[in-house]
Amino acid sequence: MKFSQRYGITSPPQKLSMEAMPDQLRAGLWNAVRATFLISDFEEYNYLDPRLSALADSIWGDHFKEPTDSYPDRVNRLTFEIRSRFFEFKWYEVYDFIEFLTNEKFQGGLFYPIDNVSKFAATCNDVLAREMALVRFVNLKLTTISDEQEIVEIETATSSPHAPIAEHFKQALAFLSDRKSPDYKNSIKESISGVEAAAKFATGDSKATLGQALGQLEKNRELHTALAKGFKNLYGWTSDKSGIRHALMDGDTDLSQDDARYMLVSCSAFANYLIASKAD
Structure with a gap:
């Protein structure tokens, strides 16, 4: 609890309704997405590495249902495009997107070590708990169980x-x-x-x-x-x-x-x- 909340200067956070997606919650979840997935071994040159290219292919083809040759081919532009969409998502689309990123397809092989995906879910849970959201990742699935x-x-x-x-x-x-x-x-x-x-x-x-x-x-x-x-x-x-x-x-x-x-x-x-x- 913050200093201002302990001394009654500001009110402590209250549990959110299921449909609530305040700016702090959305921003925290975005930070987790960016830090875990939107990185490239070729970032110095602003190019997508094979892992990030494969991830973008899947996001555009499997989640957005759009042509896979339509996403930006530079790290900063790709990040900006996904960010723009993320901050326009409806509340349930935010949850759909972060759960999509824990899909077993992204674990191992060309994609991300299972530890990375598990840490992403744990980071999201920290954000969800901090902002008093009603959902949590359990076994890499979002549920209404928060205890x-x-x-x-x-x-x-x-x-x-x-x-x-x-x-x-x-x-x-x-x-x-x-x-x-x-x-x-x-x-x-x-x-x-x-x-x-x-x-x-x-x-x-x-x-x-x-x-x-x-x-x-x-x-x-x-x-x-x-x-x-x-x-x-x-x-x-x-x-x-x-x-x-x-x-x-x-x-x-x-x-x-x-x-x-x-x-x-x-x-x-x-x-x-x-x-x-x-x-x-």
Whole structure:
């Protein structure tokens, strides 16, 4: 907090609405874009190096949907052109653009080391947090999850060394974070499946249901009774005739972003707990 805010001279920042894109937020995100991507090994001569040329090709062809021979071929002109567009973008177009730059296409090979892309997402998150925006990068996807501990749990689950677990949570996150067509139903299904995969791993029983696996863990004293009961209740909610799995299959339930977010965060945390307990 700034000196002026601590002493009540100016007001501290307030959380922004989803649609808000104040100048400070836009400028901070632009600075991250420029520092990470708009650099050239040939900058002394103002030429685009092969990496920057390939990036410009992709921006113009894949994102702007324009001819790839229409972008400027000098670093300063290219930067000016992208900057001009960036500062005219609607709020959601800013988010579309920075998420586009974290596309796996730009990681490694001719493009940028994965560390660069990850640092770009982290820098954007610093800006988003500082300006009280409602979105954050989680596993290189922009989501409405902004609590730092929740982000840690999800990123831990999506990067699990156990492929089935990681894949379910990656899919859950992808369905939730699709801003154009979010699929809350399938996000919840994948979150549940992620816990089920973690429970199977923890018990070593690949054929067990979630309920059966939790029962085994409780019986073997590998899971506290209260915790087992809580997740058995969750499993019951997802599995009984009026539960979410049946409603999902029948297509007769109205699910919200809050439902999908709750399940992703809770299931990620529980899956991480099961994996850590197994390691112990």
